[in-house]
Amino acid sequence: MIRGDRMRVLIVDDDMMVAGRLAPIVVDAGHELVGLAADRDTAVALLRSAKVHLVLVGLRLANGWTGGDMGAAAAAHGVAVVFTTADAALGADDRAAAAGVIARLSVASDVTSALDYFAATLAGAAPPVPRGLELFAEWSATGAPTATAAAAQASHSAR
Template sequence: MRVLIVEDDMVIAGTLGPVVTRAGHELVGLAADQVSAVALLQATRVDLAFVDVHLLDGWTGVEVVRAANAEGAAAIFTTANRGMVPANFAGACGLIDKPYTDVQIEATLAYMAERLNGAPAEPAPKGFTPSPFWPERPRPRPTLAGHLLRRGHPSL
């Protein structure tokens, strides 16, 4: 999967990035605020975004999750502020509470890779709270061609 990390604490982001790559996924970027995150979501194909609720520019993580959905990316809140996540999860697939462990992230990445490839819902891994609103069979992951087409790329 192509993974985006949206986190204003660079120590946390710097720790999470290697976990993503060690688990065999591609880290496509790091963003610390809403504007940077949305720009990355629009500029490159993202399969999954880990999004903190509170970013450098305030409580804007919810808007980043909505933007991820608009771009066809799945999103997971990673936060110590569970109470700030809307009851409908703003379209996020779920939530991981901070502090989390590498094992929890790796298990969630494996779970999400299976789900995004069309596998039916299995029990969620420890530490991951799935949204009750996330569909039983999520929509197919966007392709690079589809992403470029949505962006009006001249080669398509």
């Protein structure tokens, strides 16, 4: 749970143009940007060394690493993951590894609304789901994985 409405957010994407568009949105929404990671090692190091509340991650990453892999790594640290992609080809493993997806990255207000939603949810509130955010059924309203999602994450990370 977070205090107040300020989250610590990590952005993971191998496309620095996407990460560069998301970073100011995070900051302008009043949240702290923990860092930008373009690769697995940097992302995992930031998860280990910094208190992170939410990870915004691309679905397909360099070197065959996926958003689902990032979801499994973040879950091991108790951190919620939200995909930032317009890719409609989300598989069951991907859905089990994340709280949801922000589908319209070109609309800054959709990203800001999703950040506000997760800040409120992680602070214990139950706000309505905003436009542009698709929550996955496997996740509870608190942003924590349900037992089914946790089992799927463990299976995914064991591969």
